Amino acid sequence: MDARGEARKHVRIADDLRAMIRSGELRDGDRLPGENTIMERYGVARMTARQALADLQNEGIAVARKGAGVFVRTFRPVRRFGNRRLGRDVWGSGRSIWDVDETQGPAEVDRLTVREVPAPDDAARLLGVPPGTPVISRDRRYLVAGRPVQHAVAYIPAVIAAGTPIADEDTGPGGIYARLAELGHAPVKFTEEIRARMPTREEVEALALAPGTPVVSIARVAFAQDGHVVEVSQLTLSAAEYILHYEFDA
Amino acid sequence: MDARGEARKHVRIADDLRAMIRSGELRDGDRLPGENTIMERYGVARMTARQALADLQNEGIAVARKGAGVFVRTFRPVRRFGNRRLGRDVWGSGRSIWDVDETQGPAEVDRLTVREVPAPDDAARLLGVPPGTPVISRDRRYLVAGRPVQHAVAYIPAVIAAGTPIADEDTGPGGIYARLAELGHAPVKFTEEIRARMPTREEVEALALAPGTPVVSIARVAFAQDGHVVEVSQLTLSAAEYILHYEFDA
DNA sequence: TAGTGGTCTAGACCACTCC
DNA sequence: GAGTGGTCTAGACCACTAA
Numbered sequence: 001m002d003a004r005g006e007a008r009k010h011v012r013i014a015d016d017l018r019a020m021i022r023s024g025e026l027r028d029g030d031r032l033p034g035e036n037t038i039m040e041r042y043g044v045a046r047m048t049a050r051q052a053l054a055d056l057q058n059e060g061i062a063v064a065r066k067g068a069g070v071f072v073r074t075f076r077p078v079r080r081f082g083n084r085r086l087g088r089d090v091w092g093s094g095r096s097i098w099d100v101d102e103t104q105g106p107a108e109v110d111r112l113t114v115r116e117v118p119a120p121d122d123a124a125r126l127l128g129v130p131p132g133t134p135v136i137s138r139d140r141r142y143l144v145a146g147r148p149v150q151h152a153v154a155y156i157p158a159v160i161a162a163g164t165p166i167a168d169e170d171t172g173p174g175g176i177y178a179r180l181a182e183l184g185h186a187p188v189k190f191t192e193e194i195r196a197r198m199p200t201r202e203e204v205e206a207l208a209l210a211p212g213t214p215v216v217s218i219a220r221v222a223f224a225q226d227g228h229v230v231e232v233s234q235l236t237l238s239a240a241e242y243i244l245h246y247e248f249d250a
Numbered sequence: 251m252d253a254r255g256e257a258r259k260h261v262r263i264a265d266d267l268r269a270m271i272r273s274g275e276l277r278d279g280d281r282l283p284g285e286n287t288i289m290e291r292y293g294v295a296r297m298t299a300r301q302a303l304a305d306l307q308n309e310g311i312a313v314a315r316k317g318a319g320v321f322v323r324t325f326r327p328v329r330r331f332g333n334r335r336l337g338r339d340v341w342g343s344g345r346s347i348w349d350v351d352e353t354q355g356p357a358e359v360d361r362l363t364v365r366e367v368p369a370p371d372d373a374a375r376l377l378g379v380p381p382g383t384p385v386i387s388r389d390r391r392y393l394v395a396g397r398p399v400q401h402a403v404a405y406i407p408a409v410i411a412a413g414t415p416i417a418d419e420d421t422g423p424g425g426i427y428a429r430l431a432e433l434g435h436a437p438v439k440f441t442e443e444i445r446a447r448m449p450t451r452e453e454v455e456a457l458a459l460a461p462g463t464p465v466v467s468i469a470r471v472a473f474a475q476d477g478h479v480v481e482v483s484q485l486t487l488s489a490a491e492y493i494l495h496y497e498f499d500a
Numbered sequence: 501t502a503g504t505g506g507t508c509t510a511g512a513c514c515a516c517t518c519c
Numbered sequence: 520g521a522g523t524g525g526t527c528t529a530g531a532c533c534a535c536t537a538a
Contacts, residue, residue, distance in 0.1 A: 243443050295527060
């Protein structure tokens, strides 16, 4: 049916549309041919045209706007400097680690909840404490230029943090790490474990994710001088918004 | 229509199926209710049942096997130690950086192509050379336990690598980095830039990716003592197969 | 061979956007 | 108000899997 010997109509149509995008014939934000146009041009049924457009959306290269059309998707990811932003010189000087990221536009915090809770299983495992151990949980969402880009939950043992500014909504200059340092629990080492996956329904809502957008899930562990874990963070980033950057010596 | 006030039938059905998975009623590898079962149980048309099953597949939590059914998907990712594996002590001792990863099963290389080519634009940019500058391109696929898990292309300036073992199919113990060191271009610093996205059609084929599986794309740059770039690698990993691990000091 | 998912048709009604 | 994508129905044929 086509040069590649692909017979399935929806794949054939999707290939055509993808070629129009890759060639530059269609650019960021341009409208793709609609269902009706495809039905007419290729002589196919509505569901077949829809399947072709759905393929592109699941690839993350197109996005539908109800009542308007299907459009070529644009990406403007932000560089997040994994180790540089967590250097002592950053939070030690009272700056936010967010200042290091190459965000274009103001960063805000949203939906902030600070509570003392029993440690959930995975956090307890990373903290090296029995499940259910009291921890301060800091749950919040980050917005850049009004767009939600990240959901983050930090867990700090209540033994360390209860009754300190870490349990307040505003942790002050330098954030959690500066306060931990003042309390004699300065982080000296971090690990980050990164995986990518498709979002849950809840994440799609919280991060306003378009179809075909994965999330990057980061589990960060902060170690103090004596090797004890002082904080664990579970971060969920929109993959469309971030490039993660790490640098290290050989 | 349901507790959440969700009226769309396919979403409602998908929610039910997802709940069966999350609750443990259905476990890894178990078969989900089929199209016919769903049509009957919910009194919906075939396309509606299909849409519900497609939702779960696009989330990456179910996988269809034609003629057999739709099954709960299993994950067994491997931990990849971003900086530890690139330490001088690894390749300097003649070991492969792959030995550091927590693979369960033998790792193999596949579809290896070594050529001298003009540097593609993005590689040239990272190498800090004009586009089209001659480079040795090493293109290969990695398999673990017979399953393709990663596609990798390394670019090394031909000025450095032409006529050396780096341009051979087998680069010898310690790989490219050990050879570069022997040539007086030992890498002393690396950067890795990570993003996640849905795969292209070609990547779906090359990595045998199930629907709903993102890829992790890593651009690695190796710097020599004088700050010059001696190698650039573009890695494409199946997100279902990998957890990336980095550690660094505050 | 019976059952499965993959593809496709030809209709329908709806909510939404844009002019 | 015309056009758009979202949802849904009720059929059909096919290739594939598994008993």
